[in-house]
Amino acid sequence: MAILVYTENREGKFKKATFELLSYAQEIAQKTNTSVVALSIGNVEDETLKTLGQYGAKKIISVKNAPEFLDNKIYTDIITSVIEKEAANIVIMAHNLSGKALAPRISARLKAGLVSAAVSTPSSYDPFVVKKAVFTGKAFAHIKVNTALKVITLAQNSFGINDPQDQDVSIETFDAGVDTNSKTKLIDTHKITGKLLLTDAEVVVSGGRGMKSADNWHLLEELADVLGAGLACSRPISDEGWRPHDEHVGQTGKIIAPTLYIACGISGAIQHVGGISASKCIVAINKDPDAPIFEVADYGIVGDFQNVLPQLLEAVKNIKNS
Amino acid sequence: MKILVCISDVPDTTTKVKFKDDNTAFETAGVQWVINPWDELSLTRAVEMKEKTPGLIDNITVVTVGPKESEATIRKALAIGADNAIRVDALPKDAFYVASQIAEAVKNENFDIILTGIDSADYNGSAVGGMLAEMLDLTSVSSVSSLNAENSKVTVTREIEGGTETIEAATPFLAIVQKGIAIEPKIPAMRGIMMARTKPLKVVEPADSETLTHIEKFEMPQAKGACKKFDAEGVDELVNLLHNEAKMI
Numbered sequence: 001m002a003i004l005v006y007t008e009n010r011e012g013k014f015k016k017a018t019f020e021l022l023s024y025a026q027e028i029a030q031k032t033n034t035s036v037v038a039l040s041i042g043n044v045e046d047e048t049l050k051t052l053g054q055y056g057a058k059k060i061i062s063v064k065n066a067p068e069f070l071d072n073k074i075y076t077d078i079i080t081s082v083i084e085k086e087a088a089n090i091v092i093m094a095h096n097l098s099g100k101a102l103a104p105r106i107s108a109r110l111k112a113g114l115v116s117a118a119v120s121t122p123s124s125y126d127p128f129v130v131k132k133a134v135f136t137g138k139a140f141a142h143i144k145v146n147t148a149l150k151v152i153t154l155a156q157n158s159f160g161i162n163d164p165q166d167q168d169v170s171i172e173t174f175d176a177g178v179d180t181n182s183k184t185k186l187i188d189t190h191k192i193t194g195k196l197l198l199t200d201a202e203v204v205v206s207g208g209r210g211m212k213s214a215d216n217w218h219l220l221e222e223l224a225d226v227l228g229a230g231l232a233c234s235r236p237i238s239d240e241g242w243r244p245h246d247e248h249v250g251q252t253g254k255i256i257a258p259t260l261y262i263a264c265g266i267s268g269a270i271q272h273v274g275g276i277s278a279s280k281c282i283v284a285i286n287k288d289p290d291a292p293i294f295e296v297a298d299y300g301i302v303g304d305f306q307n308v309l310p311q312l313l314e315a316v317k318n319i320k321n322s
Numbered sequence: 323m324k325i326l327v328c329i330s331d332v333p334d335t336t337t338k339v340k341f342k343d344d345n346t347a348f349e350t351a352g353v354q355w356v357i358n359p360w361d362e363l364s365l366t367r368a369v370e371m372k373e374k375t376p377g378l379i380d381n382i383t384v385v386t387v388g389p390k391e392s393e394a395t396i397r398k399a400l401a402i403g404a405d406n407a408i409r410v411d412a413l414p415k416d417a418f419y420v421a422s423q424i425a426e427a428v429k430n431e432n433f434d435i436i437l438t439g440i441d442s443a444d445y446n447g448s449a450v451g452g453m454l455a456e457m458l459d460l461t462s463v464s465s466v467s468s469l470n471a472e473n474s475k476v477t478v479t480r481e482i483e484g485g486t487e488t489i490e491a492a493t494p495f496l497a498i499v500q501k502g503i504a505i506e507p508k509i510p511a512m513r514g515i516m517m518a519r520t521k522p523l524k525v526v527e528p529a530d531s532e533t534l535t536h537i538e539k540f541e542m543p544q545a546k547g548a549c550k551k552f553d554a555e556g557v558d559e560l561v562n563l564l565h566n567e568a569k570m571i
């Protein structure tokens with residue numbers, strides 16, 4: 001028995017979300033007396049692979065022979081062959097773009113019950129029950145998994161990251177022996193460069209229709225700069241073309257869970273809140289004291305953004321410089 | 323080309339969610355049902371392609387696994403522009419069960435493109451599409467934000483962490499769609515609504531299938547503490563709180 005964690009790399013590097021997965025897996029391993037095996041697909045240096053050990057992996061399986069881009073079928077072939085080789089009983093992936101693409105295929109192929117977007121470790125192991133968000137964050141469901149093999153995708157930022165610890169870890173290069181000829185062809189890649197990705201950001205500064213015009217966004221950009229934050233917006237803003245689509249958060253955009261979410265000029269429509277309600281702390285700036293956003297916010301400023309944002313920027317700068 | 327659009331019948335996005343039977347069942351009283359937003363956009367894109375390129379797409383079928391009540395949603399899909407519909411007469415039990423039912427119902431129909439949404443507004447499983455692709459042994463691409471087809475070749479754009487990729491795939495092929503696939507859902511015109519009444523809707527009995535998971539109970543999130551509100555004069559105080567009390571900045 002083992003807990004297999006799919007540790008995805010981005011250009012040869014691991015992101016925080018991967019360490020979160022390993023920390024989560026390690027807690028389950030301790031409770032069930034098993035150990036954590038990490039699976040890395042693609043080209044990652046051994047030195048980098050070793051860092052996975054600091055977060056709980058006892059063994060790392062590195063599969064280098066794989067398509068350069070995510071081919072759902074071939075990656076499923078690889079992952080299922082490693083699940084079988086390691087006799088894994090729990091498979092853990094991130095609930096991100098690739099986790100959502102792969103976990104259901106693995107689940108269907110191996111008839112392994114899937115809990116997607118889990119928000120905590122199992123509340124019980126026999127029966128095996130895990131809590132997940134449903135109805136776009138409006139409620140939770142406790143899902144019982146009936147099969148011996150379980151697949152879990154973990155909602156981002158729902159588990160803390162353990163302090164890194166030195167421990168022995170072995171690296172095994174494995175050839176899964178699968179056909180790596182993709183039936184799909186990658187014809188173009190477009191990368192967003194020099195910008196903090198929303199899904200990586202600890203702090204997110206977001207604007208809505210109350211910002212009045214795209215010309216006022218510099219106020220949010222400056223604040224985001226000082227806070228080291230990512231930028232987001234409500235749906236009408238990206239629909240209007242004031243901001244790029246990758247910044248749209250909510251039910252029909254990105255679902256994020258930063259530590260701090262600052263919403264400025266956003267009314268707090270239910271579809272918007274669905275995308276941000278898992279944030280640890282929400283600060284809302286709105287001139288309407290009755291705006292629904294204040295019902296989900298921890299802190300609020302009732303006022304006009306033209307007046308509030310410059311003051312906020314100064315105050316944050318003072319704190320950061322002190 | 324033949325396109326299949328999987329549609330899920332979900333509570334309207336503004337629904338106040340409540341549970342009954344000791345929190346083991348969703349309270350459906352008073353709920354407005356709609357086509358899952360992603361599925362509505364998939365269908366919109368399919369209809370757009372059919373209308374814009376004559377001869378490219380011969381048929382658009384929609385399929386849903388659901389009880390008789392979900393036929394209102396199916397009729398709306400037909401009004402938007404699907405040619406015919408299949409309803410598997412069963413309550414969705416879990417994603418594996420739903421995907422198995424769809425796979426069984428369409429396995430001999432030779433669809434060239436199958437569209438599913440990235441997640442359903444009720445159970446948020448993000449699962450049915452990938453499972454269906456596996457069961458039908460199809461190539462799948464997830465997080466698809468644009469779709470174009472010509473002859474037997476499909477080109478899609480998909481979101482990746484920090485960018486996008488354009489991918490070409492041969493049919494048959496399954497796309498799991500998200501934001502961008504179409505901008506506004508197509509609103510059925512009066513003529514569409516009239517025609518929908520007579521379009522074929524085939525009801526099929528469910529196949530024998532297992533479930534892999536079971537919802538034990540639901541839970542509402544803990545009520546948030548009251549929001550600490552300040553006016554514009556209180557910005558400094560708030561920032562101090564965020565720094566010293568909440569340790570957020």
Ligand SMILES: Cc1cc2nc3c(=O)[nH]c(=O)nc-3n(C[C@H](O)[C@H](O)[C@H](O)COP(=O)(O)OP(=O)(O)OC[C@H]3O[C@@H](n4cnc5c(N)ncnc54)[C@H](O)[C@@H]3O)c2cc1C
Pocket residue numbers: 207208209210211233234235236237248249250251252253264265266267268269270271272275285286287288291303304305306335359
């Ligand atoms: C199926 C469906 C899916 C949807 N998905 C999403 C989604 O994913 N994400 C999303 O965001 N929306 C989504 N929406 C839209 C959503 O319902 C709202 O229309 C939208 O979130 C409103 O955006 P907003 O808060 O920016 O604008 P508004 O609702 O117009 O709010 C503007 C706010 O700014 C305040 N304001 C005005 N002037 C000032 C000022 N000078 N200073 C400070 N505050 C000011 C106002 O008091 C108001 O509260 C969806 C809708 C549907 C039907």
Ligand SMILES: Nc1ncnc2c1ncn2[C@@H]1O[C@H](COP(=O)(O)O)[C@@H](O)[C@H]1O
Pocket residue numbers: 327328329330331358360361385386387388414417420424437438439440441442443445446447448449450451
């Ligand atoms: N009961 C259903 N009938 C038909 N299609 C469904 C059903 N449930 C889910 N789907 C499809 O699967 C997608 C993802 O749903 P889910 O896996 O539940 O998040 C939806 O957008 C639909 O395309």
